[in-house]
Amino acid sequence: MPRAQTGGVLAVLVTITNKTGGEASYAVQIDFKNADGKVVETRYVGAERLQPGKKEQSIAFSHQPPEPKLTPFLAKAQRY
Numbered sequence: 001m002p003r004a005q006t007g008g009v010l011a012v013l014v015t016i017t018n019k020t021g022g023e024a025s026y027a028v029q030i031d032f033k034n035a036d037g038k039v040v041e042t043r044y045v046g047a048e049r050l051q052p053g054k055k056e057q058s059i060a061f062s063h064q065p066p067e068p069k070l071t072p073f074l075a076k077a078q079r080y
Contacts, residue, residue, distance in 0.1 A: 010062040012072040018050040029076040030060040034068055
């Protein structure tokens, strides 16, 4: 997401889609990595009781300073 829309912090929009035939909840781990590929920060987002075929969007915000630049990566997603 553009930093102008997030108060200057790094943020990533995460879309969670329930592709199952029943209600489900999801937990998603987003890792923010530096240029060396080292994980500097981890954030979690989720969706609860998502109906079949429905989508929900969450924002994972980094709390690190703007420099050095970090890149968000999907580390893990779990349906429960």
